[in-house]
Amino acid sequence: MPQLGHSNAAYKNFSSISIDKKEANASWLKLPSIKTLPHPYVIIDKTQNPYLPVFIYEITPFDVSSGHSQIPKDLIIKLMSLSQNLQEIKINKQLLGGIKKGIGFHPGSDAxxxxxxxxxxxxxxxxxxxxxxxxxxxxxxxxxFLYSRICHFSQLAAQENQSLMEAEKLLNFSQVEWTSANPKEEFKCFSNVIFTQDVFFNKPHQDLNDINAWTYGIFSFVSKKDFHPLPTVFTPSGHGFHFPKLKMEIDFSKKLGIMEILWKKSTMVHHTKKPPPEIINHDEITHFGCSFQINHKLFNVGDKF
Known part of the structure:
Protein backbone atom coordinates (compact mmCIF):
# COMPACT_ATOMS: atom_id res chain seq x y z
CA MET A 1 0.00 0.00 0.00
CA PRO A 2 1.33 3.48 -0.87
CA GLN A 3 2.92 5.71 1.73
CA LEU A 4 1.97 9.23 0.67
CA GLY A 5 3.76 12.35 1.77
CA HIS A 6 7.34 11.07 1.75
CA SER A 7 8.64 10.71 -1.82
CA ASN A 8 7.37 10.45 -5.38
CA ALA A 9 8.13 6.73 -5.26
CA ALA A 10 5.05 6.47 -3.06
CA TYR A 11 2.86 7.12 -6.10
CA LYS A 12 4.35 4.46 -8.38
CA ASN A 13 1.06 2.52 -8.56
CA PHE A 14 -0.99 5.68 -9.17
CA SER A 15 -1.42 7.91 -12.20
CA SER A 16 -0.14 11.36 -11.30
CA ILE A 17 -1.40 14.77 -12.40
CA SER A 18 0.92 17.60 -11.35
CA ILE A 19 0.38 21.34 -11.23
CA ASP A 20 3.73 22.91 -12.11
CA LYS A 21 2.57 26.52 -12.31
CA LYS A 22 -0.62 28.55 -12.02
CA GLU A 23 -1.78 30.97 -14.68
CA ALA A 24 -4.76 33.29 -14.35
CA ASN A 25 -5.94 32.59 -17.90
CA ALA A 26 -5.31 28.84 -17.85
CA SER A 27 -8.11 26.65 -19.19
CA TRP A 28 -10.06 24.28 -16.93
CA LEU A 29 -8.89 20.68 -16.77
CA LYS A 30 -11.55 17.96 -16.80
CA LEU A 31 -10.08 15.10 -14.81
CA PRO A 32 -10.18 11.60 -16.35
CA SER A 33 -13.35 9.55 -15.95
CA ILE A 34 -14.05 5.84 -15.86
CA LYS A 35 -12.91 4.84 -19.37
CA THR A 36 -9.35 6.03 -18.77
CA LEU A 37 -9.03 5.28 -15.07
CA PRO A 38 -7.73 1.77 -14.23
CA HIS A 39 -6.32 2.85 -10.85
CA PRO A 40 -6.20 5.87 -8.50
CA TYR A 41 -5.21 9.33 -9.66
CA VAL A 42 -3.12 11.49 -7.35
CA ILE A 43 -3.23 15.28 -7.80
CA ILE A 44 -0.08 17.12 -6.73
CA ASP A 45 0.33 20.90 -6.56
CA LYS A 46 4.08 21.37 -7.04
CA THR A 47 3.73 25.10 -6.44
CA GLN A 48 2.79 24.29 -2.82
CA ASN A 49 4.19 20.87 -1.89
CA PRO A 50 5.67 18.41 -4.43
CA TYR A 51 5.35 15.47 -2.02
CA LEU A 52 1.95 15.78 -0.36
CA PRO A 53 -1.10 15.14 -2.59
CA VAL A 54 -3.87 17.73 -2.85
CA PHE A 55 -6.32 14.88 -3.29
CA ILE A 56 -6.54 11.33 -4.59
CA TYR A 57 -9.54 9.87 -6.34
CA GLU A 58 -10.61 6.61 -7.92
CA ILE A 59 -13.71 5.41 -9.77
CA THR A 60 -14.66 1.74 -9.44
CA PRO A 61 -16.87 0.39 -12.26
CA PHE A 62 -20.08 -1.36 -11.30
CA ASP A 63 -19.11 -4.41 -13.36
CA VAL A 64 -15.92 -5.15 -11.40
CA SER A 65 -15.85 -8.87 -10.58
CA SER A 66 -14.15 -8.35 -7.19
CA GLY A 67 -16.23 -7.73 -4.09
CA HIS A 68 -14.82 -4.23 -3.47
CA SER A 69 -17.56 -2.33 -5.30
CA GLN A 70 -20.31 -4.15 -3.37
CA ILE A 71 -19.30 -2.74 0.02
CA PRO A 72 -19.63 0.96 -0.89
CA LYS A 73 -22.93 0.07 -2.60
CA ASP A 74 -24.23 -1.40 0.65
CA LEU A 75 -22.94 1.58 2.64
CA ILE A 76 -24.66 4.06 0.30
CA ILE A 77 -27.95 2.17 0.63
CA LYS A 78 -27.58 2.13 4.42
CA LEU A 79 -26.88 5.88 4.66
CA MET A 80 -29.72 6.74 2.29
CA SER A 81 -32.09 4.58 4.35
CA LEU A 82 -31.03 6.23 7.61
CA SER A 83 -31.37 9.68 6.07
CA GLN A 84 -35.11 9.27 5.67
CA ASN A 85 -35.57 9.70 9.44
CA LEU A 86 -33.03 12.48 9.98
CA GLN A 87 -33.55 16.22 10.17
CA GLU A 88 -32.01 18.36 7.46
CA ILE A 89 -29.02 20.55 8.29
CA LYS A 90 -30.46 24.01 7.64
CA ILE A 91 -27.66 26.22 9.00
CA ASN A 92 -25.35 26.29 6.01
CA LYS A 93 -24.47 29.55 4.28
CA GLN A 94 -22.94 27.76 1.30
CA LEU A 95 -26.00 25.64 0.45
CA LEU A 96 -27.74 26.62 -2.81
CA GLY A 97 -29.86 23.55 -3.50
CA GLY A 98 -30.53 19.97 -2.45
CA ILE A 99 -30.55 18.32 0.97
CA LYS A 100 -27.78 17.93 3.55
CA LYS A 101 -27.91 15.62 6.59
CA GLY A 102 -25.47 14.07 9.07
CA ILE A 103 -24.72 10.99 11.14
CA GLY A 104 -22.42 10.87 14.13
CA PHE A 105 -21.27 13.46 16.65
CA HIS A 106 -21.38 17.23 16.27
CA PRO A 107 -21.19 20.29 18.55
CA GLY A 108 -24.25 20.66 20.79
CA SER A 109 -27.11 22.87 19.65
CA ASP A 110 -29.55 22.04 22.49
CA ALA A 111 -29.48 24.10 25.70
CA PHE A 145 -13.93 -1.13 5.18
CA LEU A 146 -13.50 2.64 5.58
CA TYR A 147 -10.15 2.18 7.29
CA SER A 148 -8.98 -0.17 4.52
CA ARG A 149 -9.95 2.33 1.82
CA ILE A 150 -7.98 5.14 3.47
CA CYS A 151 -4.97 2.84 3.73
CA HIS A 152 -5.46 1.93 0.06
CA PHE A 153 -4.88 5.59 -0.77
CA SER A 154 -2.53 6.53 2.09
CA GLN A 155 -1.45 4.81 5.28
CA LEU A 156 -0.15 8.17 6.47
CA ALA A 157 -3.66 9.64 6.22
CA ALA A 158 -5.12 6.80 8.29
CA GLN A 159 -2.44 7.27 10.95
CA GLU A 160 -2.99 11.04 11.13
CA ASN A 161 -6.75 10.70 11.56
CA GLN A 162 -6.44 7.96 14.16
CA SER A 163 -3.94 10.01 16.16
CA LEU A 164 -6.28 13.03 16.17
CA MET A 165 -9.26 10.95 17.24
CA GLU A 166 -7.34 9.27 20.06
CA ALA A 167 -5.66 12.45 21.31
CA GLU A 168 -8.96 14.33 21.53
CA LYS A 169 -11.04 11.38 22.80
CA LEU A 170 -13.46 11.61 19.88
CA LEU A 171 -15.93 8.86 19.07
CA ASN A 172 -16.33 7.07 15.79
CA PHE A 173 -19.26 8.17 13.63
CA SER A 174 -21.06 4.84 14.19
CA GLN A 175 -21.28 5.21 17.99
CA VAL A 176 -24.37 6.76 19.57
CA GLU A 177 -23.32 7.41 23.18
CA TRP A 178 -20.33 9.41 24.36
CA THR A 179 -19.89 7.09 27.34
CA SER A 180 -19.20 4.19 24.99
CA ALA A 181 -15.99 5.79 23.76
CA ASN A 182 -13.03 3.49 23.24
CA PRO A 183 -9.92 5.65 22.66
CA LYS A 184 -7.96 2.69 21.29
CA GLU A 185 -10.59 1.44 18.84
CA GLU A 186 -8.72 -0.12 15.93
CA PHE A 187 -10.55 1.38 12.95
CA LYS A 188 -11.57 4.77 14.37
CA CYS A 189 -10.89 7.53 11.80
CA PHE A 190 -13.97 9.79 11.56
CA SER A 191 -16.30 11.50 14.06
CA ASN A 192 -19.17 12.08 11.65
CA VAL A 193 -20.41 11.70 8.09
CA ILE A 194 -22.22 14.39 6.13
CA PHE A 195 -24.22 13.32 3.11
CA THR A 196 -26.08 15.14 0.37
CA GLN A 197 -28.83 14.23 -2.06
CA ASP A 198 -31.58 15.67 -4.29
CA VAL A 199 -29.23 17.43 -6.73
CA PHE A 200 -27.18 19.16 -4.06
CA PHE A 201 -24.99 22.12 -5.06
CA ASN A 202 -23.27 24.93 -3.16
CA LYS A 203 -21.01 27.99 -3.26
CA PRO A 204 -17.21 27.82 -3.51
CA HIS A 205 -15.87 27.53 0.05
CA GLN A 206 -13.38 25.95 2.43
CA ASP A 207 -14.65 23.69 5.22
CA LEU A 208 -12.96 25.57 8.03
CA ASN A 209 -15.07 23.79 10.68
CA ASP A 210 -13.27 20.56 9.82
CA ILE A 211 -9.91 20.06 11.45
CA ASN A 212 -6.96 19.71 9.06
CA ALA A 213 -7.45 15.97 8.86
CA TRP A 214 -8.17 13.72 5.91
CA THR A 215 -11.72 13.42 4.59
CA TYR A 216 -12.97 10.39 2.67
CA GLY A 217 -15.87 10.80 0.24
CA ILE A 218 -18.10 8.46 -1.77
CA PHE A 219 -20.26 9.65 -4.70
CA SER A 220 -22.73 7.92 -7.01
CA PHE A 221 -26.03 8.30 -8.78
CA VAL A 222 -28.72 6.29 -6.98
CA SER A 223 -32.28 5.13 -7.49
CA LYS A 224 -34.86 7.29 -5.69
CA LYS A 225 -36.95 4.16 -5.14
CA ASP A 226 -34.57 1.71 -3.44
CA PHE A 227 -31.37 3.83 -3.09
CA HIS A 228 -29.27 1.36 -5.11
CA PRO A 229 -26.27 2.97 -6.87
CA LEU A 230 -26.71 3.07 -10.64
CA PRO A 231 -24.36 3.40 -13.64
CA THR A 232 -25.64 6.56 -15.28
CA VAL A 233 -24.44 8.80 -18.10
CA PHE A 234 -26.18 12.11 -18.76
CA THR A 235 -25.66 13.94 -22.05
CA PRO A 236 -25.33 17.44 -20.55
CA SER A 237 -22.18 18.07 -18.55
CA GLY A 238 -21.96 20.42 -15.60
CA HIS A 239 -22.77 18.57 -12.40
CA GLY A 240 -19.55 17.79 -10.54
CA PHE A 241 -16.76 18.87 -8.23
CA HIS A 242 -15.00 22.14 -9.00
CA PHE A 243 -11.67 23.24 -7.55
CA PRO A 244 -11.49 26.93 -8.60
CA LYS A 245 -7.91 27.67 -7.53
CA LEU A 246 -6.64 24.51 -9.21
CA LYS A 247 -8.93 25.00 -12.24
CA MET A 248 -9.88 21.33 -12.13
CA GLU A 249 -13.21 19.55 -12.19
CA ILE A 250 -14.58 16.02 -11.88
CA ASP A 251 -17.74 15.63 -13.98
CA PHE A 252 -20.28 13.43 -12.17
CA SER A 253 -22.47 13.08 -15.27
CA LYS A 254 -19.94 10.98 -17.21
CA LYS A 255 -18.89 8.33 -14.73
CA LEU A 256 -20.09 4.72 -14.72
CA GLY A 257 -19.03 3.75 -11.24
CA ILE A 258 -18.68 4.77 -7.62
CA MET A 259 -16.18 7.57 -7.04
CA GLU A 260 -14.01 7.70 -3.92
CA ILE A 261 -11.90 10.72 -2.97
CA LEU A 262 -9.40 11.34 -0.16
CA TRP A 263 -8.42 14.92 0.60
CA LYS A 264 -7.81 17.63 3.17
CA LYS A 265 -10.83 19.66 2.17
CA SER A 266 -10.30 22.30 4.88
CA THR A 267 -7.20 23.45 2.97
CA MET A 268 -8.74 24.02 -0.48
CA VAL A 269 -11.61 25.94 -2.05
CA HIS A 270 -14.17 23.63 -3.66
CA HIS A 271 -17.83 23.34 -4.51
CA THR A 272 -20.41 21.16 -6.25
CA LYS A 273 -21.78 22.71 -9.45
CA LYS A 274 -25.50 23.04 -10.14
CA PRO A 275 -26.77 20.08 -12.19
CA PRO A 276 -28.36 20.59 -15.61
CA PRO A 277 -32.19 20.32 -15.87
CA GLU A 278 -31.95 16.74 -17.15
CA ILE A 279 -30.61 15.67 -13.73
CA ILE A 280 -32.66 18.09 -11.60
CA ASN A 281 -35.96 16.97 -13.15
CA HIS A 282 -35.23 13.23 -13.30
CA ASP A 283 -38.05 11.20 -11.72
CA GLU A 284 -36.06 8.07 -10.89
CA ILE A 285 -32.45 9.08 -10.19
CA THR A 286 -30.69 11.44 -7.80
CA HIS A 287 -27.04 12.02 -6.95
CA PHE A 288 -25.66 10.90 -3.59
CA GLY A 289 -22.51 12.22 -1.96
CA CYS A 290 -21.01 11.73 1.49
CA SER A 291 -17.95 12.90 3.39
CA PHE A 292 -16.51 11.08 6.41
CA GLN A 293 -14.66 13.71 8.43
CA ILE A 294 -13.52 15.10 11.80
CA ASN A 295 -15.18 18.28 13.11
CA HIS A 296 -12.75 20.53 14.98
CA LYS A 297 -15.47 22.06 17.20
CA LEU A 298 -15.73 18.70 18.96
CA PHE A 299 -12.15 18.93 20.23
CA ASN A 300 -13.09 21.14 23.19
CA VAL A 301 -15.95 18.80 24.03
CA GLY A 302 -13.70 15.75 24.11
CA ASP A 303 -11.55 17.26 26.86
CA LYS A 304 -14.55 17.32 29.22
CA PHE A 305 -14.91 13.54 29.28
Missing part, protein backbone atom coordinates in the same frame (compact mmCIF):
# COMPACT_ATOMS: atom_id res chain seq x y z
CA UNK A 112 -27.17 22.63 28.31
CA UNK A 113 -25.56 20.13 25.95
CA UNK A 114 -21.95 20.25 24.79
CA UNK A 115 -22.44 17.74 21.99
CA UNK A 116 -24.78 15.14 20.59
CA UNK A 117 -25.68 13.10 17.55
CA UNK A 118 -27.50 14.56 14.56
CA UNK A 119 -31.21 14.57 15.35
CA UNK A 120 -34.02 12.44 14.02
CA UNK A 121 -37.19 13.97 12.62
CA UNK A 122 -39.92 14.71 15.13
CA UNK A 123 -43.04 12.58 15.21
CA UNK A 124 -41.56 9.17 14.34
CA UNK A 125 -43.62 6.22 15.54
CA UNK A 126 -42.15 3.75 18.07
CA UNK A 127 -41.91 1.19 15.27
CA UNK A 128 -39.97 3.61 13.04
CA UNK A 129 -37.60 4.43 15.91
CA UNK A 130 -37.04 0.73 16.61
CA UNK A 131 -36.19 0.06 12.95
CA UNK A 132 -33.93 3.12 12.89
CA UNK A 133 -32.07 1.92 15.99
CA UNK A 134 -31.49 -1.44 14.29
CA UNK A 135 -30.00 0.34 11.27
CA UNK A 136 -27.66 2.33 13.52
CA UNK A 137 -26.31 -0.80 15.19
CA UNK A 138 -25.20 -2.11 11.79
CA UNK A 139 -23.04 0.91 10.93
CA UNK A 140 -20.01 -0.39 12.85
CA UNK A 141 -19.50 -3.21 10.34
CA UNK A 142 -18.36 -0.62 7.79
CA UNK A 143 -15.57 0.77 10.00
CA UNK A 144 -13.01 -1.78 8.81
Missing amino acids: GKSAGVYSRKAGLSPHQIELDNMQWTKLHKYEK
Whole structure:
Protein backbone atom coordinates (compact mmCIF):
# COMPACT_ATOMS: atom_id res chain seq x y z
CA MET A 1 0.00 0.00 0.00
CA PRO A 2 1.33 3.48 -0.87
CA GLN A 3 2.92 5.71 1.73
CA LEU A 4 1.97 9.23 0.67
CA GLY A 5 3.76 12.35 1.77
CA HIS A 6 7.34 11.07 1.75
CA SER A 7 8.64 10.71 -1.82
CA ASN A 8 7.37 10.45 -5.38
CA ALA A 9 8.13 6.73 -5.26
CA ALA A 10 5.05 6.47 -3.06
CA TYR A 11 2.86 7.12 -6.10
CA LYS A 12 4.35 4.46 -8.38
CA ASN A 13 1.06 2.52 -8.56
CA PHE A 14 -0.99 5.68 -9.17
CA SER A 15 -1.42 7.91 -12.20
CA SER A 16 -0.14 11.36 -11.30
CA ILE A 17 -1.40 14.77 -12.40
CA SER A 18 0.92 17.60 -11.35
CA ILE A 19 0.38 21.34 -11.23
CA ASP A 20 3.73 22.91 -12.11
CA LYS A 21 2.57 26.52 -12.31
CA LYS A 22 -0.62 28.55 -12.02
CA GLU A 23 -1.78 30.97 -14.68
CA ALA A 24 -4.76 33.29 -14.35
CA ASN A 25 -5.94 32.59 -17.90
CA ALA A 26 -5.31 28.84 -17.85
CA SER A 27 -8.11 26.65 -19.19
CA TRP A 28 -10.06 24.28 -16.93
CA LEU A 29 -8.89 20.68 -16.77
CA LYS A 30 -11.55 17.96 -16.80
CA LEU A 31 -10.08 15.10 -14.81
CA PRO A 32 -10.18 11.60 -16.35
CA SER A 33 -13.35 9.55 -15.95
CA ILE A 34 -14.05 5.84 -15.86
CA LYS A 35 -12.91 4.84 -19.37
CA THR A 36 -9.35 6.03 -18.77
CA LEU A 37 -9.03 5.28 -15.07
CA PRO A 38 -7.73 1.77 -14.23
CA HIS A 39 -6.32 2.85 -10.85
CA PRO A 40 -6.20 5.87 -8.50
CA TYR A 41 -5.21 9.33 -9.66
CA VAL A 42 -3.12 11.49 -7.35
CA ILE A 43 -3.23 15.28 -7.80
CA ILE A 44 -0.08 17.12 -6.73
CA ASP A 45 0.33 20.90 -6.56
CA LYS A 46 4.08 21.37 -7.04
CA THR A 47 3.73 25.10 -6.44
CA GLN A 48 2.79 24.29 -2.82
CA ASN A 49 4.19 20.87 -1.89
CA PRO A 50 5.67 18.41 -4.43
CA TYR A 51 5.35 15.47 -2.02
CA LEU A 52 1.95 15.78 -0.36
CA PRO A 53 -1.10 15.14 -2.59
CA VAL A 54 -3.87 17.73 -2.85
CA PHE A 55 -6.32 14.88 -3.29
CA ILE A 56 -6.54 11.33 -4.59
CA TYR A 57 -9.54 9.87 -6.34
CA GLU A 58 -10.61 6.61 -7.92
CA ILE A 59 -13.71 5.41 -9.77
CA THR A 60 -14.66 1.74 -9.44
CA PRO A 61 -16.87 0.39 -12.26
CA PHE A 62 -20.08 -1.36 -11.30
CA ASP A 63 -19.11 -4.41 -13.36
CA VAL A 64 -15.92 -5.15 -11.40
CA SER A 65 -15.85 -8.87 -10.58
CA SER A 66 -14.15 -8.35 -7.19
CA GLY A 67 -16.23 -7.73 -4.09
CA HIS A 68 -14.82 -4.23 -3.47
CA SER A 69 -17.56 -2.33 -5.30
CA GLN A 70 -20.31 -4.15 -3.37
CA ILE A 71 -19.30 -2.74 0.02
CA PRO A 72 -19.63 0.96 -0.89
CA LYS A 73 -22.93 0.07 -2.60
CA ASP A 74 -24.23 -1.40 0.65
CA LEU A 75 -22.94 1.58 2.64
CA ILE A 76 -24.66 4.06 0.30
CA ILE A 77 -27.95 2.17 0.63
CA LYS A 78 -27.58 2.13 4.42
CA LEU A 79 -26.88 5.88 4.66
CA MET A 80 -29.72 6.74 2.29
CA SER A 81 -32.09 4.58 4.35
CA LEU A 82 -31.03 6.23 7.61
CA SER A 83 -31.37 9.68 6.07
CA GLN A 84 -35.11 9.27 5.67
CA ASN A 85 -35.57 9.70 9.44
CA LEU A 86 -33.03 12.48 9.98
CA GLN A 87 -33.55 16.22 10.17
CA GLU A 88 -32.01 18.36 7.46
CA ILE A 89 -29.02 20.55 8.29
CA LYS A 90 -30.46 24.01 7.64
CA ILE A 91 -27.66 26.22 9.00
CA ASN A 92 -25.35 26.29 6.01
CA LYS A 93 -24.47 29.55 4.28
CA GLN A 94 -22.94 27.76 1.30
CA LEU A 95 -26.00 25.64 0.45
CA LEU A 96 -27.74 26.62 -2.81
CA GLY A 97 -29.86 23.55 -3.50
CA GLY A 98 -30.53 19.97 -2.45
CA ILE A 99 -30.55 18.32 0.97
CA LYS A 100 -27.78 17.93 3.55
CA LYS A 101 -27.91 15.62 6.59
CA GLY A 102 -25.47 14.07 9.07
CA ILE A 103 -24.72 10.99 11.14
CA GLY A 104 -22.42 10.87 14.13
CA PHE A 105 -21.27 13.46 16.65
CA HIS A 106 -21.38 17.23 16.27
CA PRO A 107 -21.19 20.29 18.55
CA GLY A 108 -24.25 20.66 20.79
CA SER A 109 -27.11 22.87 19.65
CA ASP A 110 -29.55 22.04 22.49
CA ALA A 111 -29.48 24.10 25.70
CA GLY A 112 -27.17 22.63 28.31
CA LYS A 113 -25.56 20.13 25.95
CA SER A 114 -21.95 20.25 24.79
CA ALA A 115 -22.44 17.74 21.99
CA GLY A 116 -24.78 15.14 20.59
CA VAL A 117 -25.68 13.10 17.55
CA TYR A 118 -27.50 14.56 14.56
CA SER A 119 -31.21 14.57 15.35
CA ARG A 120 -34.02 12.44 14.02
CA LYS A 121 -37.19 13.97 12.62
CA ALA A 122 -39.92 14.71 15.13
CA GLY A 123 -43.04 12.58 15.21
CA LEU A 124 -41.56 9.17 14.34
CA SER A 125 -43.62 6.22 15.54
CA PRO A 126 -42.15 3.75 18.07
CA HIS A 127 -41.91 1.19 15.27
CA GLN A 128 -39.97 3.61 13.04
CA ILE A 129 -37.60 4.43 15.91
CA GLU A 130 -37.04 0.73 16.61
CA LEU A 131 -36.19 0.06 12.95
CA ASP A 132 -33.93 3.12 12.89
CA ASN A 133 -32.07 1.92 15.99
CA MET A 134 -31.49 -1.44 14.29
CA GLN A 135 -30.00 0.34 11.27
CA TRP A 136 -27.66 2.33 13.52
CA THR A 137 -26.31 -0.80 15.19
CA LYS A 138 -25.20 -2.11 11.79
CA LEU A 139 -23.04 0.91 10.93
CA HIS A 140 -20.01 -0.39 12.85
CA LYS A 141 -19.50 -3.21 10.34
CA TYR A 142 -18.36 -0.62 7.79
CA GLU A 143 -15.57 0.77 10.00
CA LYS A 144 -13.01 -1.78 8.81
CA PHE A 145 -13.93 -1.13 5.18
CA LEU A 146 -13.50 2.64 5.58
CA TYR A 147 -10.15 2.18 7.29
CA SER A 148 -8.98 -0.17 4.52
CA ARG A 149 -9.95 2.33 1.82
CA ILE A 150 -7.98 5.14 3.47
CA CYS A 151 -4.97 2.84 3.73
CA HIS A 152 -5.46 1.93 0.06
CA PHE A 153 -4.88 5.59 -0.77
CA SER A 154 -2.53 6.53 2.09
CA GLN A 155 -1.45 4.81 5.28
CA LEU A 156 -0.15 8.17 6.47
CA ALA A 157 -3.66 9.64 6.22
CA ALA A 158 -5.12 6.80 8.29
CA GLN A 159 -2.44 7.27 10.95
CA GLU A 160 -2.99 11.04 11.13
CA ASN A 161 -6.75 10.70 11.56
CA GLN A 162 -6.44 7.96 14.16
CA SER A 163 -3.94 10.01 16.16
CA LEU A 164 -6.28 13.03 16.17
CA MET A 165 -9.26 10.95 17.24
CA GLU A 166 -7.34 9.27 20.06
CA ALA A 167 -5.66 12.45 21.31
CA GLU A 168 -8.96 14.33 21.53
CA LYS A 169 -11.04 11.38 22.80
CA LEU A 170 -13.46 11.61 19.88
CA LEU A 171 -15.93 8.86 19.07
CA ASN A 172 -16.33 7.07 15.79
CA PHE A 173 -19.26 8.17 13.63
CA SER A 174 -21.06 4.84 14.19
CA GLN A 175 -21.28 5.21 17.99
CA VAL A 176 -24.37 6.76 19.57
CA GLU A 177 -23.32 7.41 23.18
CA TRP A 178 -20.33 9.41 24.36
CA THR A 179 -19.89 7.09 27.34
CA SER A 180 -19.20 4.19 24.99
CA ALA A 181 -15.99 5.79 23.76
CA ASN A 182 -13.03 3.49 23.24
CA PRO A 183 -9.92 5.65 22.66
CA LYS A 184 -7.96 2.69 21.29
CA GLU A 185 -10.59 1.44 18.84
CA GLU A 186 -8.72 -0.12 15.93
CA PHE A 187 -10.55 1.38 12.95
CA LYS A 188 -11.57 4.77 14.37
CA CYS A 189 -10.89 7.53 11.80
CA PHE A 190 -13.97 9.79 11.56
CA SER A 191 -16.30 11.50 14.06
CA ASN A 192 -19.17 12.08 11.65
CA VAL A 193 -20.41 11.70 8.09
CA ILE A 194 -22.22 14.39 6.13
CA PHE A 195 -24.22 13.32 3.11
CA THR A 196 -26.08 15.14 0.37
CA GLN A 197 -28.83 14.23 -2.06
CA ASP A 198 -31.58 15.67 -4.29
CA VAL A 199 -29.23 17.43 -6.73
CA PHE A 200 -27.18 19.16 -4.06
CA PHE A 201 -24.99 22.12 -5.06
CA ASN A 202 -23.27 24.93 -3.16
CA LYS A 203 -21.01 27.99 -3.26
CA PRO A 204 -17.21 27.82 -3.51
CA HIS A 205 -15.87 27.53 0.05
CA GLN A 206 -13.38 25.95 2.43
CA ASP A 207 -14.65 23.69 5.22
CA LEU A 208 -12.96 25.57 8.03
CA ASN A 209 -15.07 23.79 10.68
CA ASP A 210 -13.27 20.56 9.82
CA ILE A 211 -9.91 20.06 11.45
CA ASN A 212 -6.96 19.71 9.06
CA ALA A 213 -7.45 15.97 8.86
CA TRP A 214 -8.17 13.72 5.91
CA THR A 215 -11.72 13.42 4.59
CA TYR A 216 -12.97 10.39 2.67
CA GLY A 217 -15.87 10.80 0.24
CA ILE A 218 -18.10 8.46 -1.77
CA PHE A 219 -20.26 9.65 -4.70
CA SER A 220 -22.73 7.92 -7.01
CA PHE A 221 -26.03 8.30 -8.78
CA VAL A 222 -28.72 6.29 -6.98
CA SER A 223 -32.28 5.13 -7.49
CA LYS A 224 -34.86 7.29 -5.69
CA LYS A 225 -36.95 4.16 -5.14
CA ASP A 226 -34.57 1.71 -3.44
CA PHE A 227 -31.37 3.83 -3.09
CA HIS A 228 -29.27 1.36 -5.11
CA PRO A 229 -26.27 2.97 -6.87
CA LEU A 230 -26.71 3.07 -10.64
CA PRO A 231 -24.36 3.40 -13.64
CA THR A 232 -25.64 6.56 -15.28
CA VAL A 233 -24.44 8.80 -18.10
CA PHE A 234 -26.18 12.11 -18.76
CA THR A 235 -25.66 13.94 -22.05
CA PRO A 236 -25.33 17.44 -20.55
CA SER A 237 -22.18 18.07 -18.55
CA GLY A 238 -21.96 20.42 -15.60
CA HIS A 239 -22.77 18.57 -12.40
CA GLY A 240 -19.55 17.79 -10.54
CA PHE A 241 -16.76 18.87 -8.23
CA HIS A 242 -15.00 22.14 -9.00
CA PHE A 243 -11.67 23.24 -7.55
CA PRO A 244 -11.49 26.93 -8.60
CA LYS A 245 -7.91 27.67 -7.53
CA LEU A 246 -6.64 24.51 -9.21
CA LYS A 247 -8.93 25.00 -12.24
CA MET A 248 -9.88 21.33 -12.13
CA GLU A 249 -13.21 19.55 -12.19
CA ILE A 250 -14.58 16.02 -11.88
CA ASP A 251 -17.74 15.63 -13.98
CA PHE A 252 -20.28 13.43 -12.17
CA SER A 253 -22.47 13.08 -15.27
CA LYS A 254 -19.94 10.98 -17.21
CA LYS A 255 -18.89 8.33 -14.73
CA LEU A 256 -20.09 4.72 -14.72
CA GLY A 257 -19.03 3.75 -11.24
CA ILE A 258 -18.68 4.77 -7.62
CA MET A 259 -16.18 7.57 -7.04
CA GLU A 260 -14.01 7.70 -3.92
CA ILE A 261 -11.90 10.72 -2.97
CA LEU A 262 -9.40 11.34 -0.16
CA TRP A 263 -8.42 14.92 0.60
CA LYS A 264 -7.81 17.63 3.17
CA LYS A 265 -10.83 19.66 2.17
CA SER A 266 -10.30 22.30 4.88
CA THR A 267 -7.20 23.45 2.97
CA MET A 268 -8.74 24.02 -0.48
CA VAL A 269 -11.61 25.94 -2.05
CA HIS A 270 -14.17 23.63 -3.66
CA HIS A 271 -17.83 23.34 -4.51
CA THR A 272 -20.41 21.16 -6.25
CA LYS A 273 -21.78 22.71 -9.45
CA LYS A 274 -25.50 23.04 -10.14
CA PRO A 275 -26.77 20.08 -12.19
CA PRO A 276 -28.36 20.59 -15.61
CA PRO A 277 -32.19 20.32 -15.87
CA GLU A 278 -31.95 16.74 -17.15
CA ILE A 279 -30.61 15.67 -13.73
CA ILE A 280 -32.66 18.09 -11.60
CA ASN A 281 -35.96 16.97 -13.15
CA HIS A 282 -35.23 13.23 -13.30
CA ASP A 283 -38.05 11.20 -11.72
CA GLU A 284 -36.06 8.07 -10.89
CA ILE A 285 -32.45 9.08 -10.19
CA THR A 286 -30.69 11.44 -7.80
CA HIS A 287 -27.04 12.02 -6.95
CA PHE A 288 -25.66 10.90 -3.59
CA GLY A 289 -22.51 12.22 -1.96
CA CYS A 290 -21.01 11.73 1.49
CA SER A 291 -17.95 12.90 3.39
CA PHE A 292 -16.51 11.08 6.41
CA GLN A 293 -14.66 13.71 8.43
CA ILE A 294 -13.52 15.10 11.80
CA ASN A 295 -15.18 18.28 13.11
CA HIS A 296 -12.75 20.53 14.98
CA LYS A 297 -15.47 22.06 17.20
CA LEU A 298 -15.73 18.70 18.96
CA PHE A 299 -12.15 18.93 20.23
CA ASN A 300 -13.09 21.14 23.19
CA VAL A 301 -15.95 18.80 24.03
CA GLY A 302 -13.70 15.75 24.11
CA ASP A 303 -11.55 17.26 26.86
CA LYS A 304 -14.55 17.32 29.22
CA PHE A 305 -14.91 13.54 29.28
